[in-house]
Amino acid sequence: xxxxxxxxxxKKKMRLRRRVVSEPPEPSEEELQSMHEEMxxxxxxxxCIIAAVLGTALLVFLLWNFISSRAHYDTVEIVWxxxxxxxxxxxxxxxGLGILQYGKDGMSYLDRSGKxxxxxxxxxxxPSVTINGKYGAIADLKSxxxxxxxxxxxxxxxxxxxxxLNLTVSSHGVLxxxxxxTDASYIYFYDKTGxxxxxxxxxALAGEGYPLDLSLSPTGTGLAVSIVYMDQGSMQSRxxxxxxxxGKTEADRVVGFFKYGEMLFPEIRYLTDxxxxxxxxxxxxLYSLANEAQPKQIAEIVCExxxxxxxxxxxxIAIVEREDxxxxxxxxxxxxxxxSMSAEIPFAYTHGEFSGDYLVFYDxxxxxxLDRSGKxxxxxxxxxxxxKLYFLSGSRLLQFSNQGLREIxxx
Numbered sequence: 314x315x316x317x318x319x320x321x322x323x324k325k326k327m328r329l330r331r332r333v334v335s336e337p338p339e340p341s342e343e344e345l346q347s348m349h350e351e352m353x354x355x356x357x358x359x360x361c362i363i364a365a366v367l368g369t370a371l372l373v374f375l376l377w378n379f380i381s382s383r384a385h386y387d388t389v390e391i392v393w394x395x396x397x398x399x400x401x402x403x404x405x406x407x408x409g410l411g412i413l414q415y416g417k418d419g420m421s422y423l424d425r426s427g428k429x430x431x432x433x434x435x436x437x438x439x440p441s442v443t444i445n446g447k448y449g450a451i452a453d454l455k456s457x458x459x460x461x462x463x464x465x466x467x468x469x470x471x472x473x474x475x476x477x478l479n480l481t482v483s484s485h486g487v488l489x490x491x492x493x494x495t496d497a498s499y500i501y502f503y504d505k506t507g508x509x510x511x512x513x514x515x516x517a518l519a520g521e522g523y524p525l526d527l528s529l530s531p532t533g534t535g536l537a538v539s540i541v542y543m544d545q546g547s548m549q550s551r552x553x554x555x556x557x558x559x560g561k562t563e564a565d566r567v568v569g570f571f572k573y574g575e576m577l578f579p580e581i582r583y584l585t586d587x588x589x590x591x592x593x594x595x596x597x598x599l600y601s602l603a604n605e606a607q608p609k610q611i612a613e614i615v616c617e618x619x620x621x622x623x624x625x626x627x628x629x630i631a632i633v634e635r636e637d638x639x640x641x642x643x644x645x646x647x648x649x650x651x652x653s654m655s656a657e658i659p660f661a662y663t664h665g666e667f668s669g670d671y672l673v674f675y676d677x678x679x680x681x682x683l684d685r686s687g688k689x690x691x692x693x694x695x696x697x698x699x700x701k702l703y704f705l706s707g708s709r710l711l712q713f714s715n716q717g718l719r720e721i722x723x724x
Contacts, residue, residue: 386682386691386708386723394719395427405701405713407668408444409464412703412713415440415451422464425705427718431466445583446484446531448505452477461488461505469507475499479524483533491524498523500536502557512557514565516540522551528583534558535602537589539578550577552591552598554608569608571598584627588648592623597632599650612650618642626667629685633658633665643672645685656687669704682723691723 403416411424419434437453452459455476461469468486475492482488486505491498500514514536516522522542529536536555541548553570573593580592589600589608599612618634621641625631630646641658643665658665658681662674671690674681677698682691690708697714704710708723 384708385689387693388724389693389695390722390724391696392709392720392722394717396717403700404442405703406442406444406449407666407703408449409447411464412701412711413442413444413449414713415442420451420462422462422466425703425711427711427720430464433460433462433467435460441480443480443482445482445529448482448484448486450480450482450488452480452490454478459488459490461486461503461507463505468505469503471503471507471509473501479527481527481529481536483529484531485533487529487533489527489529489536491527500524500527500538512566514538514555522553525550525577526579526581528581528589530583530586530602532586535583535586535605537581537583537591537600539581539591541577547575549574552578552581552600554589554600554602556605559606568606571600571608571610580623582625584625584630584648590625590630592620592632594620597623597630597646599630599648612648614646614650622665624666629653629667631665631667631672643674643683643687645687654685654687656683656689659692664701668702668710669706671704673702673704675699675702695721 403414406413408422411422411430414421414423417437417440419432421432422430424430437458438456439454440451441454442449442451448461448463450459450461457473457476459471459477459480460467461471461482463486471488471490473490473492475494477490478493478498479491480488488503490501490503492501497515497517502510502512504510516524522540525539525541527536527538534557538553538555539550540553541550549572551570551572554568555566556568557566559568576593576595578591578593581589583589587602589602591598591600595616597614597616598610601609601611614632616632616634618636621633621635623632628648632644632646633641634644636642639661643656643658644652645654647653658674660679661676663676665672665674670684672683672685678694680691680693680695680699680702681689684690695712697712697716699712699714701713702710710721712719712721
């Protein structure tokens with residue numbers, strides 16, 4: 314028994330010795346302070362390295378941006394080209410991350426290298442295209458056929474009993490068609506598969522008025538319409554706003570309208586879900602739909618001379634006025650109606666549009682490229698008969714022409 318007790322005592326002593334050997338002594342206050350100081354210096358070095366890397370990257374970006382903003386290009390270099398495919402009368406529009414090519418016999422979606430992603434054949438006498446974000450639609454005006462498509466191809470087909478006069482589409486694929494009846498016009502709505510929705514708007518020239526142009530909101534719940542109507546023998550105009558969500562309790566879904574006398578508004582566009590611009594023959598008006606149930610006019614843009622063309626992006630409105638001597642003047646406005654830039658366009662262009670970070674104006678041969686501050690980046694002639702220019706990045710762009718497709722670089 315004594316031997317067992319001795320053995321147990323020795324075992325406890327051995328465990329105690331091991332514990333004493335394996336457990337380090339508590340560091341002193343000076344040692345702890347030194348360790349904290351070393352950790353602080355390590356973290357500071359790490360922060361300095363990260364800041365230096367980010368600062369260098371920012372400096373390179375600013376330097377590149379500074380050089381690019383001052384660059385002016387005088388010549389054009391052809392990077393690659395290929396022969397024309399499809400109809401020589403084809404038209405082109407920006408769509409998604411590429412280009413939509415369309416004509417009387419069909420349409421194709423091309424990527425940024427000019428490669429065909431998909432194509433679709435049809436027969437139309439007067440094709441008209443509308444695009445909103447990731448969805449688009451094409452209809453044969455004065456006929457009865459329309460197609461809804463996205464970047465994956467045609468998603469729906471619409472056949473009507475009445476002639477199609479106009480169309481607009483939402484970024485979710487909702488299609489609105491203006492259809493012509495004997496004594497009135499109707500606006501019918503369809504989902505992205507072509508299924509007719511249980512919504513319609515009736516208009517008559519002697520009553521509600523005739524829709525001159527229309528635009529669906531990106532979500533498809535709002536509709537803005539430029540309307541002309543007769544009042545005591547005089548042609549009048551108004552802008553009407555419909556809403557198929559918050560406007561369910563309103564007569565004919567109308568949530569607001571604005572009268573403008575004899576001024577006509579041939580174009581109206583949703584810039585965003587909460588902002589609409591109506592382009593008149595001498596003025597443009599901006600409307601806020603922050604409150605969908607109560608549209609509000611927030612700005613008026615007065616045009617002193619004849620309007621040549623208008624185009625817009627989500628945050629910028631471009632209006633070009635005709636000047637004497639065959640010249641034109643571009644005016645840019647922000648979404649408050651304040652003018653941000655003015656520049657001369659020295660030739661009678663056929664196309665004017667935003668493309669990437671630039672504004673481009675061109676006809677079949679001549680081309681002018683401006684940045685958004687109005688600085689000229691390029692002005693000269695391009696080979697071939699230009700039908701569409703599409704900026705890729707920097708000074709590289711695609712040129713679509715009757716002769717073919719080429720990537721060109723401004724130098």
